[in-house]
Amino acid sequence: MTINIMTRNKINLSIYHNLYSRFNPLGICVIGLMLLGMSIISVASHADEIDADALDALDELNALNALEIRQLDYSQFALLPVQHQGRIKPLDSFARIHLKIFSHRNKLGELDAIEWLAEVILSPEKSYNRPLFKIRNLHGILQLPPKEDNLYSFYQISIALGKQQQLVEELRKSDYSQLTLAQQELVDLSYNSLVFFDISRSLSLFTPIFNIEDARLASYLEITENSPFNYLDAIKLNNRLNQFIEETLRSKQDSRAKDPSSPADFTATEIAALAFANLLGTLNNDKKSFLLKVLPGQWSSSWTSPWENIDLGDGSPDIARLFALWQELLEDYTNGDNEKWVTTSELLLGETLALYDSAASASPQWRLKLELFYNNARLFLIGMLLYMLAALVAIASPLIERIGKRIGKRIGKQKHGLINDYKIGNLILAFIGGGIITQVMGIVIRMIILNRPPVSNFHESLLFVMVIIVAVGYGLELVKRNYLGTTIACTSGIILSLLGFYYQGQGDSMQMLIAVLNTNYWLATHVIVITMGYAAAIVTSILAHSYLAKYVLHQHKWHKRHKLASGLGRGQAEYLYNYMLGGSLIALFLMLLGTLLGGIWADQSWGRFWGWDPKENGALLIILWLILMLHARITSSVTPHVFAAGLVALNIVVVLSWFGVNLLNVGLHSYGFIDNNALLGLFGFIGLEVAYIAMSLGYGASCELQSSRTGGRA
Amino acid sequence: MLNNLIISIKSIQAKLASPNLVALALLWLIVLLIFGTLEQKFIGLYAAQQKYFSSFVLWQWGFALPATRSVLLVICVGIVAKISQWAAWKLHKLGNSLVHVGVLFLLAGTLFNTLNKQEGYLVLQKEDASPSQKSPIREYMxxxxxxxxxxxxxxxxxxxxxxxxxxxxxxxxxxxxxxxxxxxxxxxxxxxxxxxxxxxxxxxxxxxxxxxxxxxxxxxxxxxxxxxxxxxxxxxxxxxxxxxxxxxxxxxxxxxxxxxxxxxxxxxxxxxxxxxxTPLPFGVGLIDFSVDYHPASEVASGYKSEVLVYDKKFTSGQRAVIEMNEPLRYKDWTLYQSAFNQAEQGSKETSILVAVKSSGRLIPYIAGLIISFGLLLHIFVRLPRLLRITSKP
Structure with a gap:
């Protein structure tokens, strides 16, 4: 058949053909849009949390302007070890976790998390006025004026909460899971404000807030007047002070007994003594401050906060040295003396580690440094950006190649072009490979820090599944060079990264494990295999998406090409189909093995192999679906594209099993962290997938009908 | 006559062995699984399990529908029909057939287990803080x-x-x-x-x-x-x-x-x-129960019961420790840590164990091994062929 077309059209067509043949699974657009839609739905309801990164970028720009505010070097301070939630972590992590919990951000204005924490513990009064607590639905109840960033200071919050004390008390007593979102937020807020206050009082025993101006009292207490001192010094004066007050009161009583008309007024000295006693009493309340456990336990693995240490009487010469250093640090911070600040924090770090080393006999410093590196490097974000770059290059590749050809023509390299298909492929592979390396590094660092296998909570399962899928995509691209692997790697890499950021857990993504899960052996076998099974199932499903997209796009010429057995149409369809089939077999194997291992774990731990627990049923659902598909495939009524549609639906099954059962919140496995908003995302995703299947099957069928009619006529 | 019978048996066998039957049964099993799981939210895990999974008939809105056990029975029949065909044992289908044998073994074994299993709770109270005082011995679950x-x-x-x-x-x-x-x-x-x-x-x-x-x-x-x-x-x-x-x-x-x-x-x-x-062939008394926490957190890292096991042979008890993920195996019995009540005013420290006797414990392990091996074999046979067809565009 010859068609007369103008040269210009020819060029255009060649671009189209180019794009068409290379984006072998043209589904890239369809899948991309779908997955994007899903992530938007799941994330939109909480857009502010994902926005945290964007906000951070803005903050960073602002910070450039505010450079002069930063006078102190926090690099050593950030490394100071603190025991929190079951492990020793650098102060930097402690700061990040709490800042995230309070404000849902990674930075507070121009302040880094660690700078913010320094202010909270070293200059609490200043921090009480700094907008910190994020409010979503409580403006009405707490009568707070709406703000753009919806951050409110501790003072504002505590006044507002004080007015609603009764309501808060009532809510705290009731079952949290039965409360409305706003009620839950109120309970959380009241709890968080207590946590914040606790942390802010951690070092109040070092703050020189006592000052005796009265000369008589000073001489009685044998101290110099008008020189401020702190709680630690004040408590030493307690006996003398009590003696003084007792004597005063007794003499008052005596003199009144003798002469009832004697003046009842207190002298200035007496008032000073009472004020001193009062302040001491107030500060005694801070004894409850126990969250900032920076002092290594000397006779046990439990660390203590400074106040706790005093309260327990756990002191020793070593601890006294640490106390002195903390006090010095406080002074340096108040004076804004960077040089001394750095020296003191270095000393403090060294002393604390020395004490910890002697107690734990393991060198923890490199672990702290590693964690600090992990906090700052944002490896998973870098990985995602690399996947995005790869996707961009892939999408723009026809254009890039054309430009390359043009340039090549000009400089005389006509034959292969300056930039050819292969070179672009290499670039894409490099980007994806870089992403994999950074993210694997992130996972390995997490393993080292937490000292356990890579998958032990929902967040980690997202990361692990992502890396596996991307690696499979990379391998496929390396072998076939037809953008199929790129499609798989980029779409799932980007989407799962986004979900990973969203499900970082409330502040802390590196929490300790509950007793049942606290066994590295089973975590390393059952959980890993199951998670790999999820990954294999998702890869299979993406292949099915591509197959179906291809089926629809080619439908018109499908039969003809099949009969002709000419390269493009049939060959590609066939290998996609075979890959899909192979993938489903591998997914079935992994899911089966993982589930059997899980059954063995359950048998070992709870005395039953199978208990119809929702998570178990979820895994079984994937298995049954795969078996169903594999059996349906060999029945006469199921054509290849219906088989593909079934494997597209595998995505739904996986998502239901992986995310969905956590929403049910029953049974032994309901440890995964999921909030109610995820339900919206889940349904959105299922809706999109169902629509995709329905549309492609419907369109395909109508085309088929048409072609069979025309075929009949012919 | 005989020939006709054989032919008709063969045709029935072929029908039973056809993937259509299994696909239909699987589809229904999936429906049961979804609804059974969802209903756990409303009627509880145990009740839903009884209604959907541990029964032959599911009563819903006055209709009698086949429940999980019936479906599994149908699947078993299908598998038997399939693996009794000679064609199933050709070399290239060996893996496939092994998987089916494994599944059959698993299903039959699970049925055997549920029929033979004895299971119950042992509620052990600690009598007093003083170690000299003996805690009451439980000889039943x-x-x-x-x-x-x-x-x-x-x-x-x-x-x-x-x-x-x-x-x-x-x-x-x-x-x-x-x-x-x-x-x-x-x-x-x-x-x-x-x-x-x-x-x-x-x-x-x-x-x-x-x-x-x-x-x-x-x-x-x-x-x-x-x-x-x-x-x-x-x-x-x-x-x-x-x-x-x-x-x-x-x-x-x-x-x-x-x-x-x-x-x-x-x-x-x-x-x-x-x-x-139900009486137990031995007695158990609680010495101590403890919960360990991750330092500086409220997350429990482990639960531990220290118990004395009394047997007719022993005059005094044998000391044993039961921990989360580390049960005590004694004769045919296994004792697991299940729950606890910590001592409060008016209540004693209580550790709740689960006692299970199951003679067919190993069946799922063996079946799992057969299935995994069969599937692996199948994949090794199929995969190279699947991956070979490549058309370079």
Missing amino acids: EDYYAAELVIMSGEDNIYSHVFKQEELIPGSTLTTPQLAFNIVIDEFFTNVNIERVTATDEQSNPNDYTGFAKIFKLSDKKSELNGEENLSGAYFTVIDKQTRKPIGKYAIFENMPIIQSITHADLVYQIIMQPQR
Whole structure:
């Protein structure tokens, strides 16, 4: 058949053909849009949390302007070890976790998390006025004026909460899971404000807030007047002070007994003594401050906060040295003396580690440094950006190649072009490979820090599944060079990264494990295999998406090409189909093995192999679906594209099993962290997938009908 | 004639072995699985399991539908039909057939296990903080999902008789030759609601009732989501065997604080309802129970029960430690850490263990091995062929 077309059209067509043949699974657009839609739905309801990164970028720009505010070097301070939630972590992590919990951000204005924490513990009064607590639905109840960033200071919050004390008390007593979102937020807020206050009082025993101006009292207490001192010094004066007050009161009583008309007024000295006693009493309340456990336990693995240490009487010469250093640090911070600040924090770090080393006999410093590196490097974000770059290059590749050809023509390299298909492929592979390396590094660092296998909570399962899928995509691209692997790697890499950021857990993504899960052996076998099974199932499903997209796009010429057995149409369809089939077999194997291992774990731990627990049923659902598909495939009524549609639906099954059962919140496995908003995302995703299947099957069928009619006529 | 029979058998076998049947059964199994899981949210794990998964017939809106066990039976039949064909044992289909054999073994084994399994709770209380004092020894386990009615009399309750839950059907008469009276169950509640009788209550004359039932009334309560928390209860009438006259109408429920007694012919009978008990071939006493926490957090890192196991052979107990993920295996029995109550005012430190006896424990392990190996073999045979067809564009 010859068609007369103008040269210009020819060029255009060649671009189209180019794009068409290379984006072998043209589904890239369809899948991309779908997955994007899903992530938007799941994330939109909480857009502010994902926005945290964007906000951070803005903050960073602002910070450039505010450079002069930063006078102190926090690099050593950030490394100071603190025991929190079951492990020793650098102060930097402690700061990040709490800042995230309070404000849902990674930075507070121009302040880094660690700078913010320094202010909270070293200059609490200043921090009480700094907008910190994020409010979503409580403006009405707490009568707070709406703000753009919806951050409110501790003072504002505590006044507002004080007015609603009764309501808060009532809510705290009731079952949290039965409360409305706003009620839950109120309970959380009241709890968080207590946590914040606790942390802010951690070092109040070092703050020189006592000052005796009265000369008589000073001489009685044998101290110099008008020189401020702190709680630690004040408590030493307690006996003398009590003696003084007792004597005063007794003499008052005596003199009144003798002469009832004697003046009842207190002298200035007496008032000073009472004020001193009062302040001491107030500060005694801070004894409850126990969250900032920076002092290594000397006779046990439990660390203590400074106040706790005093309260327990756990002191020793070593601890006294640490106390002195903390006090010095406080002074340096108040004076804004960077040089001394750095020296003191270095000393403090060294002393604390020395004490910890002697107690734990393991060198923890490199672990702290590693964690600090992990906090700052944002490896998973870098990985995602690399996947995005790869996707961009892939999408723009026809254009890039054309430009390359043009340039090549000009400089005389006509034959292969300056930039050819292969070179672009290499670039894409490099980007994806870089992403994999950074993210694997992130996972390995997490393993080292937490000292356990890579998958032990929902967040980690997202990361692990992502890396596996991307690696499979990379391998496929390396072998076939037809953008199929790129499609798989980029779409799932980007989407799962986004979900990973969203499900970082409330502040802390590196929490300790509950007793049942606290066994590295089973975590390393059952959980890993199951998670790999999820990954294999998702890869299979993406292949099915591509197959179906291809089926629809080619439908018109499908039969003809099949009969002709000419390269493009049939060959590609066939290998996609075979890959899909192979993938489903591998997914079935992994899911089966993982589930059997899980059954063995359950048998070992709870005395039953199978208990119809929702998570178990979820895994079984994937298995049954795969078996169903594999059996349906060999029945006469199921054509290849219906088989593909079934494997597209595998995505739904996986998502239901992986995310969905956590929403049910029953049974032994309901440890995964999921909030109610995820339900919206889940349904959105299922809706999109169902629509995709329905549309492609419907369109395909109508085309088929048409072609069979025309075929009949012919 | 014989030929015809063989042919017809072969055609039936072919139909049973066809993937159509299995696909249909699987589809229904998936439906059951989804609805059974969803309903756990509303009726609890145990109840949903009984309704969907541990039964042959599922009753829904008055319809009898095939439940999981029936479906599994159909699948088993299909598998048997398939693997009994010669074609299934050709070399390239070996992996595939092994998988099917493994699944058959797994399903049959699981059925065998559920029929033979003995399971129950051991509630161990720590008597006192002082180690010298012996904790009470438990020689039986309790089933929280079933109740039993016990009648005792005589010195130290020398005479006692137990009626299991399956006998406690409304209208049924409980009797033994030793008793001078019969007990007729009037009503039985799987989960009971206890209320004080009010003056305005239309519940008839309190004189019709005896003991506790004069003041309190029982009514049916929706089953708890956590089936173990259900409290069974019943109304029953005691009837004299000779005169056939009612002696009294009683109310009773599990672990009632006030024990109900029947006085008849100068004898006092005590009657109680309790979780169904099964004797164990050994006794267990609690030495200590402890919870470990991750430092500086409220997350428990482990639970540990220190127990003494008494056997008929031993005069003194054998010390053993039961931890989360590390059960105690003793003879055919396995004891697992399940739950605990920490000592508070008025309650003693309690550790709750699960005792399981299962002679077919190894079946799932072996079946799993066969299935995994078969599938791996199948993949090794199929995959190269699948990956070979590549068309370079």
